Every structure is written in C-alpha cells, then in structure tokens.
Amino acid sequence: xxxxxxxxxxxxxxxxxxxxxxxxxxxxxxxxxxxxxxxxxxxxxxxxxxxxxxxxxxxxxxxxxxxxxxxxxxxxxxxxxxxxxxxxxxxxxxxxxxxxxxxxxxxxxxxxxxxxxxxxxxxxxxxxxxxxxxxxxxxxxxxxxxxxxxxxxxxxxxxxxxxxxxxxxxxxxxxxxxxxxxxxxxxxxxxxxxxxxxxxxxxxxxxxxxxxxxxxxxxxxxxxxxxxxxxxxxxxxxxxxxxxxxxxxxxxxxxxxxxxxxxxxxxxxxxxxxxxxxxxxxxxxxxxxxxxxxxxxxxxxxxxxxxxxxxxxxxxxxxxxxxxxxxxxxxxxxxxxxxxxxxxxxxxxxxxx
Amino acid sequence: xxxxxxxxxxxxxxxxxxxxxxxxxxxxxxxxxxxxxxxxxxxxxxxxxxxxxxxxxxxxxxxxxxxxxxxxxxxxxxxxxxxxxxxxxxxxxxxxxxxxxxxxxxxxxxxxxxxxxxxxxxxxxxxxxxxxxxxxxxxxxxxxxxxxxxxxxxxxxxxxxxxxxxxxxxxxxxxxxxxxxxxxxxxxxxxxxxxxxxxxxxxxxxxxxxxxxxxxxxxxxxxxxxxxxxxxxxxxxxxxxxxxxxxxxxxxxxxxxxxxxxxxxxxxxxxxxxxxxxxxxxxxxxxxxxxxxxxxxxxxxxxxxxxxxxxxxxxxxxxxxxxxxxxxxxxxxxxxxxxxx
Amino acid sequence: xxxxxxxxxxxxxxxxxxxxxxxxxxxxxxxxxxxxxxxxxxxxxxxxxxxxxxxxxxxxxxxxxxxxxxxxxxxxxxxxxxxxxxxxxxxxxxxxxxxxxxxxxxxxxxxxxx
Numbered sequence: 001x002x003x004x005x006x007x008x009x010x011x012x013x014x015x016x017x018x019x020x021x022x023x024x025x026x027x028x029x030x031x032x033x034x035x036x037x038x039x040x041x042x043x044x045x046x047x048x049x050x051x052x053x054x055x056x057x058x059x060x061x062x063x064x065x066x067x068x069x070x071x072x073x074x075x076x077x078x079x080x081x082x083x084x085x086x087x088x089x090x091x092x093x094x095x096x097x098x099x100x101x102x103x104x105x106x107x108x109x110x111x112x113x114x115x116x117x118x119x120x121x122x123x124x125x126x127x128x129x130x131x132x133x134x135x136x137x138x139x140x141x142x143x144x145x146x147x148x149x150x151x152x153x154x155x156x157x158x159x160x161x162x163x164x165x166x167x168x169x170x171x172x173x174x175x176x177x178x179x180x181x182x183x184x185x186x187x188x189x190x191x192x193x194x195x196x197x198x199x200x201x202x203x204x205x206x207x208x209x210x211x212x213x214x215x216x217x218x219x220x221x222x223x224x225x226x227x228x229x230x231x232x233x234x235x236x237x238x239x240x241x242x243x244x245x246x247x248x249x250x251x252x253x254x255x256x257x258x259x260x261x262x263x264x265x266x267x268x269x270x271x272x273x274x275x276x277x278x279x280x281x282x283x284x285x286x287x288x289x290x291x292x293x294x295x296x297x298x299x300x301x302x303x304x305x306x307x308x309x310x311x312x313x314x315x316x317x318x319x320x321x322x323x324x325x326x327x328x329x330x331x332x333x334x335x336x337x338x339x340x341x342x343x344x345x346x347x348x349x350x351x352x353x
Numbered sequence: 354x355x356x357x358x359x360x361x362x363x364x365x366x367x368x369x370x371x372x373x374x375x376x377x378x379x380x381x382x383x384x385x386x387x388x389x390x391x392x393x394x395x396x397x398x399x400x401x402x403x404x405x406x407x408x409x410x411x412x413x414x415x416x417x418x419x420x421x422x423x424x425x426x427x428x429x430x431x432x433x434x435x436x437x438x439x440x441x442x443x444x445x446x447x448x449x450x451x452x453x454x455x456x457x458x459x460x461x462x463x464x465x466x467x468x469x470x471x472x473x474x475x476x477x478x479x480x481x482x483x484x485x486x487x488x489x490x491x492x493x494x495x496x497x498x499x500x501x502x503x504x505x506x507x508x509x510x511x512x513x514x515x516x517x518x519x520x521x522x523x524x525x526x527x528x529x530x531x532x533x534x535x536x537x538x539x540x541x542x543x544x545x546x547x548x549x550x551x552x553x554x555x556x557x558x559x560x561x562x563x564x565x566x567x568x569x570x571x572x573x574x575x576x577x578x579x580x581x582x583x584x585x586x587x588x589x590x591x592x593x594x595x596x597x598x599x600x601x602x603x604x605x606x607x608x609x610x611x612x613x614x615x616x617x618x619x620x621x622x623x624x625x626x627x628x629x630x631x632x633x634x635x636x637x638x639x640x641x642x643x644x645x646x647x648x649x650x651x652x653x654x655x656x657x658x659x660x661x662x663x664x665x666x667x668x669x670x671x672x673x674x675x676x677x678x679x680x681x682x683x684x685x686x687x688x689x690x691x692x693x694x
Numbered sequence: 695x696x697x698x699x700x701x702x703x704x705x706x707x708x709x710x711x712x713x714x715x716x717x718x719x720x721x722x723x724x725x726x727x728x729x730x731x732x733x734x735x736x737x738x739x740x741x742x743x744x745x746x747x748x749x750x751x752x753x754x755x756x757x758x759x760x761x762x763x764x765x766x767x768x769x770x771x772x773x774x775x776x777x778x779x780x781x782x783x784x785x786x787x788x789x790x791x792x793x794x795x796x797x798x799x800x801x802x803x804x805x806x807x808x
Contacts, residue, residue, distance in 0.1 A: 001477060001478060001479065001588055002476060002477055002478075002479065004476075005468070005474075005475075005476035005477035006477055008468070008476065009468075009471055009477075194471065195471075196471040196472050196585075197471065197477070214587070214588065215587075215589075215590075216587040216588070216589055216595045217587075218587065219585065219587075232699055232700060233700065235698070235699075235700040236700040236701050236702055236703040237703045239700075239702050239703075240702050240703040240704070240705065243702060244705070251589070251590045252590055274698060275702065277697065277698075278698070278701065278702060279702070556732070568730065568785075571729045571730050572726065572727075572729060572730060575722075575729060577759070578732075580733065600708060600756070600760065602733045602752070602753075602756050603708065603753070603756045603757060603760060603762070604753075605706055605707065605708050606706070606707045606708065607707065607708040607710060607760070608707050608708070608709055608710060608711075609710040609711065610710070610711050
C-alpha cells in the first residue's frame with residue numbers, strides 16, 4: 001500500500017472546523033452506551049484545551065434515530081433540527097458540534113436540502129415559528145465532535161501522558177479505525193479525508209503514536225442500521241455485518257478499534273460477546289476480544305484520565321489489555337468505583353445554564 | 354499567394370490533417386505541446402482489432418506528414434489566440450507569433466485519471482494499474498507485480514470514468530471495451546498460466562471486427578467475462594486485491610481475490626483542448642468535448658468561421674475514425690480557403 | 695441461539711475463492727463452446743422446461759462457471775434434452791452437450807462434485 005496515494009486523497013478532503021466557541025449537542029444513545037465519552041469530550045475541551053463549549057438544557061433528540069428508523073418523516077425531523085438551531089442562535093453561538101454521527105449526517109443532509117430547495121427552509125421556518133415562536137440562523141460552522149478532536153490532535157498530544165505505543169515492545173499499537181456511515185458516505189466532502197479513506201480517526205491515531213490498519217472490509221457498516229438492530233428478526237443480519245468485519249481484520253492482529261459513531265462501538269463491542277456465545281469465536285490475540293473505544297476515550301487515555309472515569313468498565317469486551325500495553329497506571333479494583341462525580345467540578349458534566 | 358494553416362496538436366488527427374494540407378499545397382505550422390509528435394500512439398503497444406504494432410501506424414503518419422513544407426513546433430503551447438476577420442494570429446509560450454488563414458484544432462483526448470475513482474485505490478494499492486500503464490508494461494515485455502512476481506489472476510474493470518455520473522462523464526468512451534478485450538488477450542498471450550476476468554456493464558463491440566475479437570478472447574484465450582460494475586477494491590494482508598462486484602447475471606454479489614487489477618480509463622476532453630476553448634471562445638458541449646457546428650454534416654466545423662476540428666477533441670474515436678475525420682477537416686478547410694479568396 | 699432469539703445470518707455473496715469449479719473445468723475441457731456463452735438468455739426463453747418449472751439454462755451456465763454447484767446438481771435433471779436451446783443459440787454453444795456433461799460431472803461426484 002502506498003501511503004502517499006492516501007495523503008493525496010486526504011489533501012483533497014479538508015474541511016473547515018471552527019477554533020472556539022462551540023455549541024455542543026449530545027447524542028440520545030451514547031449517554032447510555034458509553035456514558036463517560038461525552039463528559040470526557042467536555043473535560044478535554046474545557047480543561048485541557050481551554051475552549052468555550054456551551055450546552056443548552058432544552059436540547060432534545062435531533063430525531064435522526066426516528067428518521068432512520070422509518071418512524072419520523074423528514075419534514076418533522078427538519079423542524080426539530082430547526083429548533084436546535086434556534087437554541088444555538090438564542091445562546092449566541094454559531095459553531096454547531098453534534099456528538100452523534102447520525103445527527104451530523106442529518107444536519108448535513110438538511111442543510112444541503114435547504115441549500116437546493118430554499119422554499120423547504122422557508123416552510124420549516126414558518127412551522128417552527130408557529131409551533132414554538134422561535135427563529136434560527138443556520139450555523140456558520142458544522143463539525144462533528146470527532147472533527148474537533150481531530151483539529152486539536154496535536155494540542156492534545158502536546159499534553160499527552162501516554163502514547164498509542166506498546167510500552168514493552170516499543171511498537172505502535174495497531175488500530176482499526178471505524179467511521180460511522182453517516183459521517184461521510186452521504187456527503188464525502190463533509191468528512192475529513194472523504195468517504196473511501198477517511199482521515200478523521202487515522203489522523204488522531206497517527207498523531208498519538210499508533211498505526212492504523214487498512215483491512216478489506218474497512219469501509220463497511222458495523223451492521224447497526226437502526227431497523228436492522230431494532231427489530232429482533234433482523235439482528236442475525238446486523239451481527240453478520242460485524243462478524244464479516246472481525247473476520248477481515250483478524251489477520252492484521254489489531255490491538256484495538258477506534259470509532260466515532262454512537263452505534264458502532266456499541267455493536268462492535270457487544271457483538272463480540274454474542275459471536276463468542278453463539279460460535280465460540282474470538283478475534284483478538286490470546287483468545288481475547290478486540291477492545292473497542294470511542295475517540296474521546298482514546299484521547300482521554302492519552303491525556304492520562306482515569307480509565308474508570310472514562311467509563312471503560314461499561315465495555316463488554318475487556319479494555320484492560322490495551323491499558324496494560326500502553327503502560328497506563330490504573331487500579332483494577334476501582335473498576336466499579338469511579339470517582340468522576342467527585343473529581344469533576346459541577347460545570348463539567350452538568351448543564352451550564 | 355499560398356495560404357497558411359495552423360494545426361494545433363500533433364497526435365494522429367493533427368499529423369494526418371497537416372500531411373493532407375501540405376499535399377494540397379498549403380503552408381502548415383504544426384504546434385505540439387510534447388517534444389515528440391504521435392500523441393497517445395507513442396505509449397501504446399498494439400492496436401485493436403487486428404493487434405498490429407502501433408509503431409506501424411506511427412510510421413505511416415510520420416511518412417506523410419513530416420516533410421520540409423510543414424513547420425513543426427514541438428514542445429510548444431498556445432498562449433494567445435486572436436482572430437481579426439479572416440485572419441488568425443497565435444502567440445506561443447515561447448513568444449513566437451504565427452499568423453494563418455485558418456486553424457485546425459486537433460487537441461485530442463486525455464485518459465480519465467483513474468485515481469479519481471477512489472474506491473479502486475489507483476495510486477494507493479500496489480497492484481492497481483490503468484490500461485495505459487499496462488500498455489507500457491507490454492512495450493517493456495515485463496508484466497510483473499510491484500514485488501516483481503508474475504500475476505496469476507488478473508481483473509479488468511470496464512467503464513472507469515465512463516458512463517459514470519460520479520466521475521462527471523455520462524457518455525460512453527466506446528473504445529475501452531475493445532481495449533479491454535485486446536489487453537485480456539495480450540495478458541493471456543504473455544502469461545499463459547494466468548486467469549483473466551473482464552468486469553463489464555455492457556460489452557460495446559460496435560466497430561468492425563470488434564465482436565469477432567471478443568469471441569476470439571472467449572474461444573481461444575479463455576478470458577472470463579462477468580457482467581457487473583466492480584464497486585470497490587481493497588488489499589489483504591498478503592498484498593492480494595479483493596474486489597466486490599455484483600454478478601448481475603447470477604443475481605448475486607461476488608467477491609474475488611486478484612493479483613492485478615487493470616482499470617479501463619475512459620477518454621476525456623484534453624486539458625490542452627480546454628485551454629484552447631478558453632483562449633479562443635470555441636464552444637464545448639455537456640460532455641466537455643468541442644461541440645461541432647452540426648452533429649451530422651458539420652462535425653469538423655466550429656462556431657468560429659475558419660476554425661476546424663479534427664479527431665478526438667470532438668468525441669471518443671478510434672484511429673480509423675480519427676484519420677477519416679482529419680481528412681474531412683482538410684476538405685472543409687480547402688472549401689473555406691477557396692471561398693474566402 | 696435460544697439465548698438471543700436469532701442466529702448469525704449466512705452471506706449470499708458468491709465467494710469465488712472458496713468455490714470448487716471442477717465441474718466447470720470438466721465441461722470446458724470436453725465442450726469448448728461452453729466458453730462462448732454471452733448470457734443472452736435465448737436458450738431459457740425457448741426452453742419448455744423453463745417455461746413450466748423454475749429452470750434456466752442461462753442461469754445454470756453462470757452458476758456452474760462460478761462453482762455454485764449445489765444450486766445446479768438437482769436442477770439440471772429437469773432438462774428434457776429436446777435440444778431447442780442449441781437450435782436458437784446465436785453463439786453456436788452446444789447447450790445440449792453441456793447439460794449432458796454437467797450431469798456426467800455430477801454423477802462422477804466422488805471425483806468432481808463438491
């Protein structure tokens with residue numbers, strides 16, 4: 001594989017990412033799946049990078065989960081999204097940062113639709129005004145939270161306590177980067193590095209000392225697919241998608257997987273347990289699973305955050321092999337005794353209004 | 354007083370037009386951006402459908418065109434293009450001013466840049482090459498993978514950058530199918546132990562003896578044809594390529610490992626042609642090629658009186674068609690010069 | 695499986711590497727016109743069997759070539775060997791012989807079939 005070819009493609013897909021003053025909106029499902037990740041994002045942005053990040057207490061679901069689950073019509077989704085933009089406008093912010101990939105995809109899709117069909121935007125404005133009395137401005141900058149961490153990857157590394165390097169061997173950790181489908185497959189120009197060879201997570205991994213691996217099924221969906229998982233009869237298809245990816249990445253002996261979507265880490269993590277229960281198969285070294293992380297968790301580990309404050313005890317596939325490889329000092333006995341609430345001051349994990 | 358015509362482009366069309374004009378007693382200046390005339394012929398190995406060596410056609414063109422009466426300006430580009438009534442003046446990058454009574458535009462085509470189809474990994478995966486890279490390999494007589502070994506299974510993807518809205522080209526380049534068949538045969542000829550698979554959307558064998566060549570590829574060379582557009586290529590840990598394609602005739606997706614993948618790059622309006630269009634005000638069509646004054650009986654005439662087209666700057670054409678088109682351009686030039694006398 | 699209420703789906707992708715194409719090779723060797731098929735479907739359109747049952751000689755050609763033998767082994771027995779397919783083939787493929795050879799190949803299953 002020729003890295004320079006990838007670099008040429010990456011150079012064509014650079015996007016503008018704001019520098020400060022972010023209006024951050026959380027994901028509906030991440031707080032249940034990986035509750036430490038969004039808190040970690042806020043700690044990194046506020047404590048480490050000293051950025052202004054604002055959260056609004058009235059923010060709701062973007063309804064993307066319903067839109068992609070075929071229960072919310074697009075016009076309803078647009079009006080819900082218009083309301084989120086109104087909250088941003090009222091708070092005096094212009095840089096919109098969603099935590100969720102599907103939200104990011106939905107926002108991108110809606111902004112593109114409004115761009116091509118201004119009459120739809122007008123209709124939505126009227127609907128919002130009528131329903132809530134609110135008005136909105138379109139964000140000046142829309143970036144996914146992983147874009148923001150990508151932008152500050154060097155600043156994060158400057159304060160790093162650990163690297164993505166196997167402390168014993170000195171070798172870079174081999175990392176599978178898995179990008180949420182709704183990040184760039186719909187609009188390749190809106191993703192760092194495009195859709196075929198996305199760079200957003202690879203850029204972090206490279207910067208922090210690791211090495212990404214390019215395996216044949218790298219571009220493919222984890223299998224969540226909303227309806228595919230939500231309906232039990234479809235779950236066999238959902239898990240088969242993840243299985244195909246594991247089978248394909250296995251020969252490369254990955255140390256870990258890094259993701260930027262709410263669903264992917266959930267399913268890549270949980271399905272490993274299910275596949276092992278059903279077929280007795282494991283895909284990591286020494287009969288272990290392959291630990292799956294969110295990018296905030298990885299950034300947090302690099303910065304020396306306590307693994308249990310990052311919520312790694314919520315993972316089904318054990319993360320400790322990676323902690324050991326990186327040489328992270330942590331106490332296994334505190335696994336279910338996180339100190340996050342005590343250690344984080346109020347404005348870090350509570351709504352700041 | 355003898356008339357002077359400038360021919361822009363020294364490929365097949367430009368050489369043929371210059372030669373025919375010169376034969377008719379016209380003073381000709383031929384501007385070619387490269388240091389050699391011959392265009393794409395210089396890189397090609399053998400020609401379809403009869404698989405004669407490209408140098409034979411090149412020798413014919415050189416023989417008729419490279420005479421003392423033709424002023425040859427190689428390594429030269431056009432920087433300015435002026436028209437004053439029936440008089441044209443062109444300034445080259447070397448600051449030389451040429452004046453003429455008529456201009457023949459023969460700026461040809463560029464091959465589609467295969468790296469634009471990112472999913473095939475041209476320039477990224479070690480053993481993904483383009484049809485023109487393969488011609489260079491045939492010329493050198495060495496068909497080997499990046500690691501120096503001989504490929505055993507080879508895939509050929511048709512329609513790379515043609516019939517593809519994502520690539521910005523709705524049209525069919527019309528000659529890639531027969532090029533694929535020719536190259537498949539040549540691969541089997543050079544590497545008798547290899548297996549060759551062509552992945553096509555339609556087999557467009559619309560030229561004399563093309564269908565016969567397709568049949569020969571099946572019958573004598575055991576080339577496999579699978580109908581379906583390859584959706585992506587990737588690389589295994591053993592440096593093999595994995596392709597995904599819908600086997601549309603089986604109605605099922607198919608996955609296959611290959612050693613080498615050859616991309617049949619389509620034909621596009623050349624960068625040189627685009628520049629001439631901007632400088633001169635010549636009009637181009639939705640497909641970006643120059644648009645002819647009349648699609649049926651005026652394919653050599655342009656929107657500017659006294660400027661004529663020859664060859665693939667107007668549409669994809671094979672060599673036979675290009676040479677005929679260049680001769681037809683000369684016939685239009687002669688009529689024009691007579692009338693404007 | 696009972697534990698989860700579903701099982702892992704099997705892919706429907708043709709895995710070219712995993713398939714056994716010895717039946718195809720057996721036919722290629724004995725009936726080279728097998729290579730000439732362009733999948734026009736003339737044989738299937740005229741086929742009496744195919745008009746009354748789910749049988750397509752065109753599809754069978756492809757499946758044999760891909761090594762999807764399990765899908766062909768039983769189906770091929772439906773052919774009545776009337777030979778109309780050979781009559782209509784624009785490419786001169788000896789379709790009738792291909793059916794005969796495929797049957798033979800499957801009968802010699804110890805050696806050829808998978």
